[in-house]
Amino acid sequence: MLRLLVADGNTPAGRHRIAESAGATPSESYANMLREIGVDAVVDICTPADVGAATPQPLDCYDGVAITGSSLNIYDRDMEALRQIDFVREVFARGIPMFGSCWGLQLAAVAAGGEVKLNPKGREVAVARKIALTEAGRAHPMHRDRAPVYDAPSIHSDVVTRLPQGAIVTAHNGLSAVQAAEIRMGEGVFWGVQYHPEYRxxxxxxxxxxxxxxxxxxxxxxxxxxxxxxxxxxxxxxxxxxxxxxxxxxxxxxDIIDPLVRQIELSNWINNLIRRKSK
Known part of the structure; x- marks a missing residue:
């Protein structure tokens, strides 16, 4: 049985605002989706943007950590963002596999030494079009069974402009040079995408x-x-x-309508965790 932790990237006000329109907080929706993919998974939620936030169980109890999107801008260096950077560095240090959507990718990039800025090409809304796997991406287990070019649910105005040393870009499109990447720091490995495979x-x-x-x-x-x-x-x-x-x-x-296609990267991450745990 997998034990997973979902880290909500939003502030309390942000979570409330999204729950009012979507019917659930981002972490609640993400956790439900992970339970559907990993039928036997136990999924907890934490809110590392909050003052004094703690995980339901000690971090070492978790087989993987998933990070949601967020309405924050990481370059503002608000305390809510800085607390999350510290959280991600701790997860990296403990060697716990991570997956991140949108803000999650940006957060991991900055935590490991990269950079995020406002995209001069503008916002990407509703659907990220013509995402193309790089040569490394076509061989990467995160994208197993993914078509070479695809669309994905998306909403963001910030992009990763500099990846940490040793990071691998696995997908890109005309609006973002980093639509997906693998980032390593110490013993930790992060897989992340700039889009939202968890979005229905x-x-x-x-x-x-x-x-x-x-x-x-x-x-x-x-x-x-x-x-x-x-x-x-x-x-x-x-x-x-x-x-x-x-x-x-x-x-x-x-690639947008069928959940089995839309969620390929998350399914592959879960399967990778299962194989890792069975060793």
């Missing part, structure tokens, strides 16, 4: 509604009415993946 379509819809007028102002939607229509389509497709009319209209394929 309803999570993407909730995210679009939550950003609202910001996305209209940035030119992604002509109006809030158009934004709401897009979010409604995503919600309907989430309820019925056979809605070919919606999938065709939005340009979405199995």
């Amino acid at each position: 379509l309803r999570d993407v819809a909730a995210m679009v509604r939550r950003y609202g007028q910001i996305l209209v102002a940035e030119g992604f939607f002509a109006s809030l009415v158009e934004l709401e229509r897009y979010a409604d389509d995503l919600s309907l497709l989430d309820q019925d993946s056979r809605r070919r009319d919606i999938a065709w209209r939005l340009g979405l394929d199995d």
Whole structure:
């Protein structure tokens, strides 16, 4: 049986705001998804952004740590971010395998000596298009069974601009030179992606509604009415993946619609942990 820990990257206010729109905090959604992938997994949650936060069990009890996205910007060096950097360095030091989505990738990169900045190419919203595996990525176990080029759920305006020494870029696209990477520090190994394999379509819809007028102002939607229509389509497709009319209209394929394809990197991480534990 695997024992996993999900670290929520958000502040208490951020978690509350997301739970109001999505029905659960990012860590709750992430934990539920990991339980679905690893049927026998016991999954705990921690909130390392919080003052005095502690893990439910000692860190060494966990076979792996997964890190959610966050609304924080790591270059602001707020205390909520600095506490998380310390947490990730501790996990690295203990040699516990990690996986991170979006903020998780940025956090691991900075903790190990890399750099994150605001993307001069702008925000990536709802779907990261034409992500391409690098030569290293095509051979990496994180991406086993992944097509050479694919789309993925996404929302971010920051990107990793400098990876730590020895890190391996495994995927990229036109908006981000680092869409996925392996990062090592001491005895620790981190696999991470700039996108969100854990997001269901309803999570993407909730995210679009939550950003609202910001996305209209940035030119992604002509109006809030158009934004709401897009979010409604995503919600309907989430309820019925056979809605070919919606999938065709939005340009979405199995890499977004089918959870077995969408969650490939996380499934591979879980399987890697199982093999590691069985040795």
